[in-house]
Amino acid sequence: MATWFLIVIYLAFISLGLPDSLLGSAWPVMRPDLGAPLEAAGMLAMIVAGGTIVSSLASGRLIAKLGTGMITMVSCLMTAAALLGFSFAPSVLWLALLAIPLGLGAGAVDAALNHYVATHYEAHHMSWLHCFWGVGATGGPLLMSYFIKEHDSWRAGYTAVAVVQFSLVIILLATLPMWKKVAALRTASRSLQSAADPAGPAAETLAAPAGESAEEKPAKQPLRIPGVKMSMLAFLFYCGVETTVGLWGASYLVGARGVVAETAAWWISLYYGGITIGRLITGFITLKVSNRVLILAGQFISAAGALLLMLPLPDVTVLVGFVLIGLGFAPVYPGLIHETPLRFGRANSAKLIGYQMAVAYTGTTFLPPLFGVLASWAGIGLFPIVTLLLVVFMLLSSEQVNRALKRSRTA
Template identity: 55%
Template sequence: MTLLLLIIYLAFISLGLPDSVLGAAWPAMRPDFDAPLDTAGYLFMVIACGTIVSSLASGKLLKHFGVGKVSLVSAAMTAAALLGFHFAPSLLWLVLCAIPLGLGAGAIDAGLNDFVARHYKAHHMSWLHSFWGVGATSGPIVMAFFIDTQDSWRNGYLAIAIIQFSLVIIYSLSLPLWKKVENTQKRTIVAETNTDESVKQPKSKPLQTKGVKFALLSFFFYCSAEAAVGLWGSSYLVNVKDVSPSVAAKWISFYWAGITIGRFITGFVTLKIDNNHLIRSGQITALSGAILLLLPLPIPFALAGLLLIGLGLAPIFPCMLHETPTRFGTTHSQSIMGYQMATAYTGTTFIPPLLGFIATQTSIAIFPMFLVLIIALMLIASERLLYVLK
């Protein structure tokens, strides 16, 4: 199990690598395709839509083929898509490659999250998502290296594709290990179907399971808040707080660092504090940070607000994921995990652009008010879920 956990950690680094690369590469890519600036947003939406579709289908795929095979095929799809970006002769080619990139990411993300939630303790889930942060941070660094040294965004994509293909080889070699663990898992599920806990709703569909809809709302609002800060935080600091663009970019990097480091620390905290308390305390901390941004205070308080939001958001996502089998039982956990990931990606895809549209019609000054609303709704949905599951 330890060897398999190391493979999963590597997988999450590789999952994070392509997630942040498009934005870093686009200024260098755009002239090659003579494309408008906002084309990157449409490519991102194609990727996200593919991720949503595969997340929704992941429950059936995982039950039929198993986590090992689904992860292998998904990694191969993302590697091939990244290689396609390297060779892309036209903008249409990029759009076509964005489809398998999204489809591959969604299935493997839901599958690995469910696998870790079933087989490992909560601190591993937090550390797992810290490794995603390592990948998301490293992707732009890799791309910047090739743009600076070789003036080639294509070679940047090639390097990341090679890393992904290396993971495909590792998955291929580890298939017997996945199969062994999954056979053990199937025996455990069969045994659990004879217990009172697992037969509370034996004939219910996943979405009819008690509390699932509030869980989906929690994921939707969480990812909406996380993505909104990442996309619009700098614009708010520059246009409202009169911070220079370079300083604003550094401050937003502190926000992402807060999430990554916070999740690493959360891994140790989960040894003493249960997931639900960490989720609640994280939401309250993030809400406090958003309120700090909203108040007319000196500029350093804005940085403190961003740090509080990042640290507050850090434990929420991995702890909610890890609670899935506990909250809803193992019978439907794979399907519910897929629904949760799809809902999360829906929030990431549509809410930040909605905020941007509203801000264009009014002012980016609404950013902290929007954040307070979204985080408060997440807290309400999460508390409602706990009440329903009592």
């Protein structure tokens, strides 16, 4: 039952990914239709991300009070209603109002599902979970590109995604009693595995950091655990650059490369496709290679993709660059999430994952809009340079976490 239940969790993450890529792919068409300035997309993204920060910070208490299943269902209902509202919005002001429930719903389900899988499943399941986020994020621009090309309507694209979301709400309602049952089964099963094979995979996943027992109570001040603050900074830069690429990539292709809008939307779907395929592959690689190695390799690959965008080469090279950035991003976010209970203790993981989500969405909130302001002043052509800088900052922050943990365990 626990394995089959993963299908429901994967479907929930598809729904989480679908709205994330819609605005960026549709904005070149939405902007003239609504009479909005270029930087308004950044403002909308900021509002959505602001809602996710609020709900992520509250996720620890919400998980304890309502449970992961109820949070997931209610959050999906909120996002479905908001997306349907987007399809009827007459102005940017209405979009801004609807962005509030869209962000609140996204943040709650993100933190809840990440904690659930990090606690009850192995590392490859975390990679595959985020692979299905990529399925949704890839499908969003594809749907939008289809409706823009065939029906000349970005509104119909939002309606189609809203219908998908409402369908998932029905599935989540039907499976609501399963969440606690599966959690109990997984905990009992992995405890037996750990007892039978103390050095096996289950024991490794359940292991606490050096000097901490699995039964130890949560730290009174988890933010003071070595490496926690730098890990949050890595999340900030990761989500900031991932969203910046998704939000402004199509505008860069149209404004700086002269690509038509529907082709630009399709190319951005390939960026998300790179994330998706990369996470599918990473799920198998985690059986042999550690999260930390995969995180570092992914950061170098994404940096190489950003460098390709900067070179004065044919447009096909730009497409390859976007795909490489997506492939490089693939192992970073799920790897950092799954490392949380291993690095900082299972007793601290629910609260810290909520904090990490909040800081991650702080990056989503501020970095893409800041780039929008910069682009409106200095030109969208700065996109490749900013992307590379953010990747480098993410890399440096992530490596500082490893150094801090090494120092604390050898002290």
